[in-house]
Amino acid sequence: MGLNIAEKILKKHIVDGVMLSGNEIGVKIDQTLTQDSTGTMAYLQLETIGIGKVKTKKSVAYIDHNMLQSGPENFDDHLYIQSMAKNHGIWFSKPGNGICHQVHLERFGVPGETLIGSDSHTPTAGGLGMLAIGAGGVDVAAAMAGAPYCIKMPDIIKVELIGALKEGVSAKDIILEVLKRETVKGGVNKIYEYGGEGVKTLSIPERATITNMGAELGATTSIFPSDEMTLEFLKSMNREEDFNEIKADEDASYFKTITVNLNELVPMAACPHSPDKVVNISEIEGMKINQVAIGSCTNSSYLDLAKTAAILKGNKVHSDVSLVISPGSRQILRKLADEGILSIFLQAGARILECGCGPCIGMGQAPCTNGKSLRTFNRNFKGRSGTVSADVYLVSPETAAISAVKGVITNPAGIKDVKDIAVPKVFEQDNNLFIEPNENYIGKTEIIKGPNIKEFPKAEAVNENLKSVVLTKLGDNITTDHIMPSNAKLLPYRSNIPYLADYCLTPSDVDFPDKAKKADGGIIVAGENYGQGSSREHAALVPLYLGVKAVIAKSFARIHKQNLINNGILPIVFSNEEDYEKISEGDRISIANLRSQLKNGKITINNISKSIQIETNIEVSERQEKMLLSGGLLAMLKTI
Numbered sequence: 001m002g003l004n005i006a007e008k009i010l011k012k013h014i015v016d017g018v019m020l021s022g023n024e025i026g027v028k029i030d031q032t033l034t035q036d037s038t039g040t041m042a043y044l045q046l047e048t049i050g051i052g053k054v055k056t057k058k059s060v061a062y063i064d065h066n067m068l069q070s071g072p073e074n075f076d077d078h079l080y081i082q083s084m085a086k087n088h089g090i091w092f093s094k095p096g097n098g099i100c101h102q103v104h105l106e107r108f109g110v111p112g113e114t115l116i117g118s119d120s121h122t123p124t125a126g127g128l129g130m131l132a133i134g135a136g137g138v139d140v141a142a143a144m145a146g147a148p149y150c151i152k153m154p155d156i157i158k159v160e161l162i163g164a165l166k167e168g169v170s171a172k173d174i175i176l177e178v179l180k181r182e183t184v185k186g187g188v189n190k191i192y193e194y195g196g197e198g199v200k201t202l203s204i205p206e207r208a209t210i211t212n213m214g215a216e217l218g219a220t221t222s223i224f225p226s227d228e229m230t231l232e233f234l235k236s237m238n239r240e241e242d243f244n245e246i247k248a249d250e251d252a253s254y255f256k257t258i259t260v261n262l263n264e265l266v267p268m269a270a271c272p273h274s275p276d277k278v279v280n281i282s283e284i285e286g287m288k289i290n291q292v293a294i295g296s297c298t299n300s301s302y303l304d305l306a307k308t309a310a311i312l313k314g315n316k317v318h319s320d321v322s323l324v325i326s327p328g329s330r331q332i333l334r335k336l337a338d339e340g341i342l343s344i345f346l347q348a349g350a351r352i353l354e355c356g357c358g359p360c361i362g363m364g365q366a367p368c369t370n371g372k373s374l375r376t377f378n379r380n381f382k383g384r385s386g387t388v389s390a391d392v393y394l395v396s397p398e399t400a401a402i403s404a405v406k407g408v409i410t411n412p413a414g415i416k417d418v419k420d421i422a423v424p425k426v427f428e429q430d431n432n433l434f435i436e437p438n439e440n441y442i443g444k445t446e447i448i449k450g451p452n453i454k455e456f457p458k459a460e461a462v463n464e465n466l467k468s469v470v471l472t473k474l475g476d477n478i479t480t481d482h483i484m485p486s487n488a489k490l491l492p493y494r495s496n497i498p499y500l501a502d503y504c505l506t507p508s509d510v511d512f513p514d515k516a517k518k519a520d521g522g523i524i525v526a527g528e529n530y531g532q533g534s535s536r537e538h539a540a541l542v543p544l545y546l547g548v549k550a551v552i553a554k555s556f557a558r559i560h561k562q563n564l565i566n567n568g569i570l571p572i573v574f575s576n577e578e579d580y581e582k583i584s585e586g587d588r589i590s591i592a593n594l595r596s597q598l599k600n601g602k603i604t605i606n607n608i609s610k611s612i613q614i615e616t617n618i619e620v621s622e623r624q625e626k627m628l629l630s631g632g633l634l635a636m637l638k639t640i
């Protein structure tokens with residue numbers, strides 16, 4: 001039996017376990033990336049592990065998230081990361097160089113290699129045929145120290161693309177269609193592998209839009225074949241030597257196949273407040289908007305911005321709309337400047353932002369009260385924009401640009417002269433904001449730590465008996481933005497867990513931090529897909545700091561589940577979903593013989609307040625069990 005693309009790459013990198021669906025496998029990691037909002041923690045953890053030069057082929061530290069410097073905290077964190085990069089032989093990408101995923105695609109991604117990154121959108125590099133996975137900071141630190149990355153062998157789903165996109169329909173609409181069908185939890189422990197005739201019609205930036213937003217499916221990753229289009233792209237980046245052809249064997253098998261007919265697709269939008277609330281644009285056409293934001297790691301490529309310019313050319317942004325554009329990288333910005341595209345933006349009345357995440361993570365450009373904001377981004381969770389009352393719609397650059405001109409949501413279907421805009425043959429490499437690793441500084445650099453950088457909480461080994469209280473009871477699809485909100489005010493404290501603790505879960509339960517502190521810790525109860533969204537480890541570290549011992553949920557998102565285990569918090573699942581009703585906030589619960597029950601994968605919870613027992617499961621691999629028994633990943637690494 002032949003192999004598919006994901007299996008081929010995994011086969012070359014597997015160092016532990018057997019590649020059978022559901023088995024835990026250890027994968028050798030060729031490259032890592034970090035960004036600043038998760039990076040400070042990752043590097044504090046790397047310090048604890050204590051290595052000299054990183055053991056990967058290439059590791060890169062990007063500064064792209066926390067770029068508003070309204071106090072010294074963010075700049076201090078940048079300096080810390082820069083000194084750690086210098087000391088460990090890691091590439092450093094300075095603020096202003098661009099969004100990690102866009103820059104990594106341009107400069108470092110290699111088809112057929114493996115990458116993990118401390119950011120959930122790391123799968124963007126799957127557009128190049130790289131097996132790229134989002135992970136918690138400590139997992140990335142461990143990979144830099146040479147440890148394999150362990151995942152549950154995912155089921156591989158084929159997405160067969162047929163036909164070609166029509167005028168005005170874009171790669172964003174392909175992933176919105178997949179999200180509509182598969183939902184935000186449909187991809188947990190799955191890899192989406194794209195194939196079929198339609199693949200040839202998509203450029204690398206378009207493929208990267210799709211693999212990027214595959215993160216919203218909850219998927220382990222998404223991947224495209226590496227073909228002539230990949231070679232063209234690498235040539236344009238002056239990296240032809242990195243090309244490897246990778247395609248699925250003719251007789252490769254898949255868990256299931258879904259077919260998307262590109263000819264039939266229409267422009268779409270994800271409505272508030274979830275990336276899978278997808279409707280056709282025609283259903284919301286005519287809605288008045290206040291803001292349009294074009295950028296983010298999903299849609300900030302040269303191609304996206306050149307298409308935007310083609311629509312804006314000769315037009316003015318509507319008087320009631322603020323249009324902001326953030327290019328994905330400095331290299332793109334330079335190209336836009338060289339080709340006169342920047343000038344089209346300025347003439348149209350667009351506001352140009354730095355090359356970085358910006359409004360996508362609430363770093364500025366919060367919409368007005370009750371505002372309607374149209375964004376080319378990937379997440380529209382409530383409050384993420386910085387304005388709780390705002391409604392964010394996720395759309396393609398074409399829809400965003402035409403709507404910015406009209407002042408209302410407008411259907412770009414049939415729009416002329418946009419579809420044929422191509423990726424340029426050559427980009428000028430811009431190394432000004434890169435600092436390359438230099439052997440001379442490895443192990444000899446002074447580490448700079450600003451006063452805002454505080455120790456992170458250390459996990460403890462799971463006790464034999466647990467007596468605790470239910471601190472809060474939450475619903476389905478709680479995101480990491482609920483657990484540890486991010487915005488311009490909080491992001492500067494990503495290296496200060498005690499400060500962040502006062503905001504933990506407040507979008508869902510405003511009193512949570514107080515309740516946790518008063519009870520000296522406890523348990524969280526939740527519905528399905530708990531912890532979806534970002535890879536931020538803070539969503540585990542902050543509860544750990546507040547004394548949270550376990551989360552009992554109907555199901556968990558992949559990265560968050562691993563983050564909980566890495567930090568010694570038990571991810572427990574109801575055996576019968578209806579039992580969710582048998583537990584309330586304030587209930588006192590106890591678990592006896594926890595360490596031994598953990599080994600059996602089944603845990604009986606005694607609800608003392610209601611005098612009932614609830615059967616639950618804990619689905620962990622042997623390695624994860626060991627981690628919980630020894631007090632988290634760092635403690636376990638020490639015992640190996």
Ligand code: MIC
Binds near residue numbers: 119534536
């Ligand atoms: C996000 O898009 O939510 C982020 C900000 O990039 C996060 C990382 C973080 O929380 O710092 C992610 O996607 O992992």
Ligand code: SF4
Binds near residue numbers: 296356360
């Ligand atoms: Fe940055 Fe937004 Fe991409 Fe996260 S989703 S990496 S915040 S641009």
